[in-house]
Amino acid sequence: MIRATQVRAQHRWTQAPADTVVLDFDDRHRRRMAMTGTRGLTFLLDLENAVVLRGGDALVLEDSRLIEVVAAPEPLAEIRGSDPQHLVRLAWHLGNRHLPTQVTAKGLRIRRDHVIEAMVKGLGARVIEIEAPFDPEGGAYAGGGHGNVPQGGAHDHAAHDHLPHDHGDHHHHDEHCDHDHHHRHSHAHDHK
Numbered sequence: 130m131i132r133a134t135q136v137r138a139q140h141r142w143t144q145a146p147a148d149t150v151v152l153d154f155d156d157r158h159r160r161r162m163a164m165t166g167t168r169g170l171t172f173l174l175d176l177e178n179a180v181v182l183r184g185g186d187a188l189v190l191e192d193s194r195l196i197e198v199v200a201a202p203e204p205l206a207e208i209r210g211s212d213p214q215h216l217v218r219l220a221w222h223l224g225n226r227h228l229p230t231q232v233t234a235k236g237l238r239i240r241r242d243h244v245i246e247a248m249v250k251g252l253g254a255r256v257i258e259i260e261a262p263f264d265p266e267g268g269a270y271a272g273g274g275h276g277n278v279p280q281g282g283a284h285d286h287a288a289h290d291h292l293p294h295d296h297g298d299h300h301h302h303d304e305h306c307d308h309d310h311h312h313r314h315s316h317a318h319d320h321k
Contacts, residue, residue, distance in 0.1 A: 139185035200262030229265035
């Protein structure tokens with residue numbers, strides 16, 4: 130099976146693609162995976178490291194042909210604020226929960242999550258259910274536009290120092306209490 134061993138970023142390629150793959154966000158964060166294009170071309174994605182593929186990127190086959198990456202529509206929640214300051218505040222709350230978030234001209238997009246949607250509504254946001262490609266920000270530890278964003282939004286604490294931060298629960302971090310913050314990892318806390 131022919132292999133795709135390189136990625137060309139959006140707008141950095143011009144030749145006509147040999148085929149196209151339509152992938153949701155999870156399938157756009159891979160290192161090795163058998164794929165079949167929309168026109169039937171079968172190949173093996175075989176990258177040295179897992180990268181986040183963006184819609185518009187191209188996978189480079191061993192014979193130099195290109196496979197265009199198209200981001201598949203997914204069920205998302207678009208979060209809108211009353212003004213730019215309100216939207217920044219909402220973004221802070223999403224980032225504080227380590228949620229993969231896409232920033233658009235109209236608002237913030239996250240994968241559907243009824244708990245988070247209720248939280249932002251409680252903060253005065255308007256939430257609109259949409260179907261659209263999901264292309265979240267790479268984050269501070271992503272290493273550029275095609276970095277290593279962990280699948281599903283979880284992250285590895287070994288990758289960075291984890292300083293105490295507020296999750297809106299008004300408590301202090303301590304090693305004596307452990308509970309989940311709805312973002313796939315836990316912290317030690319001392320509730321006061």
